[in-house]
Amino acid sequence: MAGHAVVEHDYHLIPPSPWPFLSGIAALTWGLGMVAFFAGLVERTGENPMMEWFFASGLDTVKASALGKGSEVSGGWIILLIGCLFAVYVMYGWWRDVARESEAGDHTPVVDIGLRYGMIMFIMQEAMFFVGWFWMFFELGFFHKLRAGWNPDVLENASEYATSMAPGVTSVDAFNLPLINTLILLLSGTTVTWAHHALIHGDRKGAKWGLFLTVTLGILFTVFQGIEYVELFHARGEGHEAWIGANAYGSAFFMATGFHGFHVLIGTIFLAVCWLRMLKGGLKSEKHFGLEAAAWYWHFVDVVWLFLFAFVYIVFAISG
Amino acid sequence: MRLSRPNFKSFIAGSAAALALGGAAFANKPTPGGWWLQEAASPVMEELTRVHNIVFVIICVILLVVTVLMAYIMIRFREKANPVPSKTTHHVGLEVVWTIVPVLILLAMVGPSMRLLYMQDRLPETEMTIKAIGNTWNWEYEYVDYENVDSFVANPLDKAEAKSKGVPYLLATDNALVVPIGTKIKVLVTSVNNMHSWAMPAFGVKMDAVPGLVNETWFEATKEGTFYGQCSEICGALHYKMPIEIEVVSKAEFARWVANDGAFATRNASIENLPVTRIAAPK
Amino acid sequence: MVAIPDTGYSSYDENDEKPSFFARWFYSTNHKDIGTLYLIFGIFSGLIGGFLSFMMRMELATPGIDVFNSEHQYLVFASMHGLIMIFFMVMPALIGGFGNWFVPIMIGAPDMAFPRMNNLSFWLLPTALICLLISFVVPGAAEGDGFGGGWVMYPPLSTTGSPGPAFDFIIIGLLAAGFSSIFGAINFITTILNMRAPGMTLHKMPLFAWSVLVTAFLLLLALPVLAAALFMLFTDRIEGGTGFFDPSRGGDPQMFQHLFWFFGHPEVYIMILPAFGIVSHVISTFSKKPIFGYLGMAYAMVAIGVVGFVVWAHHMYTVGMDVNVKAYFLAATLVIAVPTGVKIFSWLATMWGGSIRYTIPMQWAIAFIFLFVVGGVTGVMLANAGVDTYLHDTYYVVAHFHYVLSMGAVFGIFCGFYYWFGKMFGVMYNKYLAAAHFWLFFIGVNVIFFPQHFLGMNGMPRRYIDYPEEFELWNQVSSFGALITLAGVFFFFLMLLEALVLNRKRVGDNYWGEGATTLEWTLSSPPPYHQFNTLPRIEGSDEH
């Protein structure tokens, strides 16, 4: 906020805001939680109870409760939970401010363009993030035979490692749930576009419906993905552990699809927020970048899925 | 064994070998306070040294040109000497030149560099294969071709031991890898836990030992003597303490070493009397 | 040492109302304040990183283990030294610090595009540094506390090799630092593309802004890949977790190296490009000449950035890659020498015919050019895959990258620091203390790192706490150099105290006079809390 000076530009100068600083603290808490929750690797010697409480792997307690053994409370749980809630609170506060500023008309045309640049750049970096996972996947998928050639005695069943969940378990049937999910996402892509155009033409009712449908489809996708995971998890019934730790393929499969699922979740929430804002009368037909950004993001998530479907599910399932 | 009647050939050969070894004994480990590449003891290392020297000259010339130019500018165009700055900010000719010239220099550099690269990589018909297995923190060696020579672990000597034996600390091991001279030896390098790197500067060899992979490299020793290298990929606390020691002996000596299930007839097969044994070597 | 003059300066109280202390420094949304925070953070980290390296040098002064109480601890120091210097000293200082301070001003913008996100970028860094510092004191490997796997964090040493939570903290810390840089990159790109003053076309934009633009794109495209790789390490380390790098489950340890260096090599240009930008301005200012071949300079940086993405495996010549792949990376790596040469020669051409004043920043700039060429040409030596089999993981590499980092990047930082000192803090530094700093530092770092070429050629491997006595001589010289450098750093802080505490009379708007032509010199020193309430108008054609 320039004080007494007359401001003769349309840029958006923001008064001091607590959110970034609080984000830093939230991130720290979350980070400590992550380590404590996953890395309970300190062997219990009883020397340092505080540290051991902190590092008593939250993961172990989850396993314990999953296997019906009583789960003692560990540091990991609590700290990670606090971190996540803290982060959610900060995000809420931050984006609420943004929405208000937008309503207050701070988002002049030039600022609006800036927001677009920002969103495009953000999606670019998301894309590079997935490049990392796909690179890993292709390396494992295409060059496993080469590596096997290097060292047969270590990788005698390398091709199986690299193309199926676990020895014996044939990889997921691409044309079952995955195909349905593909259709779901493609459909949701159309509904979100419908919502956008409806809003542009001032048909708020249609826009709300479009968004509602999109969100529902998003949730449906997540549910099906969950079902598929659980099924795979039970493939260990045949004595094999077809799970994230089974082998390279399992790892790549679950981390890639998992991170995609996580992004679907984010996108769904993003769209849901837009929906709620519309119900509250927000998002004008001439100015609604929130919705456009959500739509862009949703399409991005959609494209990533198409790649996953084409390669992770079809190509490797066949080549395996 | 029967000594043939003294002839000058063998005498010369012997003294020559002794001289060569005298040289080798100096080349086989880092030189005290040394500031140049270790002396080459394999064809690859000779080529490597050559290429290094070519590139070295090139970069020195470049550095010299830049330095001299800068010195001149700094003096000629200091404020006192040149109160009114010129305003020229363009000279297409110049810009083209200093784009093209580096390109040409690099092209000149690429030739030898590539030849060396392919020479290093493409191992010629192998005459012998050795497996080096990195372990935290020592090297295990297998003589793939001789099942009577069983694999052994080469541990570093601690300070006191090294001193008493008069061998260099952090370079010498308790069991040297024994190889024949003038033989193309393929080395399979792998690891059982952390990554390591099997390196022998005098041979121009360095190959990472990666768990789950078997990497290939090769060398051909051209000098007899004991050669030292050190683990060259961080592998944990004792990374500095898993040296590589190679003892290069005559083919005959090596044959005897193998026949002896991987031990020298007289463990102190001293290098001095090698020429003699060479004369007596059965064909 | 926050000694930003508060009031009593014309262009302040007239048109500024500044928030209360806490709001100003913790809730800040002002690019200049955030820039200052970054600089303070960079100096702090530089102290830590410098301390770590000093301890290493003391250990290496003589054969034998006498400073550290365990080999592991030495490796911890070396690894943390690398990580802290790169992620918490150079990047915050060059990009966060000078980038924040001067990119908006140079392009004639009142602030960054996303002032709040700008502050988020900063506050993620203390979070990250805290995580790294915690890792010093929590169990790392069987051999002791902290992570000792090198700054490159290769598995399996960083997975099964260091089971303790120490490395998990480092992963989290680097993720935080990474997101900080990604948000920063988004911010800079948007600012530069969207907020240039009327009439300022890209081809009229000052070179420092150009360098930050290219750097931001490198960050944006390289860091997410590192994030993915770090996630893989994190899940690989969980028992029952993934097996990306576990050969017994079909994984491939070398894949991490590809992912890491795909980030890692652009990263090294991320650290040098902003320094290029700063040096360009300083050279042109004190030669009283516009930069020579402006467009060539700008697009050389673009070229370096682009090629920088396709040379990563020159760090992996000895991992057993196919020979043809090596041949490709050899050639591609050599290519980078060409655009870099264009920059070097254009700087010389800028000085040519100029009327050169040897002020402190100019001394740093000239030293930068000279020493960067030394580091650059040794880089070209290493690029020759064949020769690199000998030099890889020897001290020759250490010498190479300290010439480009501890003398390239760091000299760039000090160059900009002295160039803009008066502009940022309103007061001038003491010439003599600054000169002492320069000369001690210049001599010191050369004495440290030049002998390391000899060590490398003589075959001394990296990351060794103890070495055969053949290497003693040059190690002693090198460690002696560390003492000189320490004295230099001492004078740097003396200079800071003297200038900021005595707080001499304020300097004028353009205290460098003729030659300083960019927009920051049209503003007061320090600039008003919010500059350009009426945007400047840039006249003239693209002809630069």
Ligand code: HEA
């Ligand atoms: C600021 C950081 C920075 C910069 C700018 C560079 C620049 C370069 N680097 Fe460096 N490098 C590092 C930081 C940097 N490097 C680091 C940190 C490591 C080690 C990582 C680790 O393992 O821990 C490393 C390691 C490293 C290696 C791997 C060595 C090994 O581990 O075995 C190689 C190999 O190719 C290499 C090459 C180069 C090249 C060719 C350049 C080129 O960009 C240099 C170009 C510049 C010039 C050439 C000089 C000026 C040009 C002229 C005067 C024109 C005329 C010149 C010619 C025609 C030759 N570097």
Ligand code: HEA
């Ligand atoms: C920017 C990066 C950077 C910088 C500046 C330095 C600076 C120094 N480094 Fe560093 N070093 C690395 C990056 C850097 N190093 C990396 C990446 C490695 C590899 C790690 C690994 O093997 O994994 C390494 C490894 C390394 C080794 C090899 C360890 C080994 O392999 O066993 C050694 C040994 O001598 C060493 C010494 C030094 C010394 C004496 C300095 C001295 O120059 C230090 C002097 C002090 C300073 C330069 C700080 C001054 C700066 C400020 C006070 C901040 C100023 C800020 C503003 C003005 C805003 N370093």
Ligand code: CUA
């Ligand atoms: Cu083994 Cu380093």
Ligand SMILES: [Cu+2]
């Ligand atoms: Cu590189």
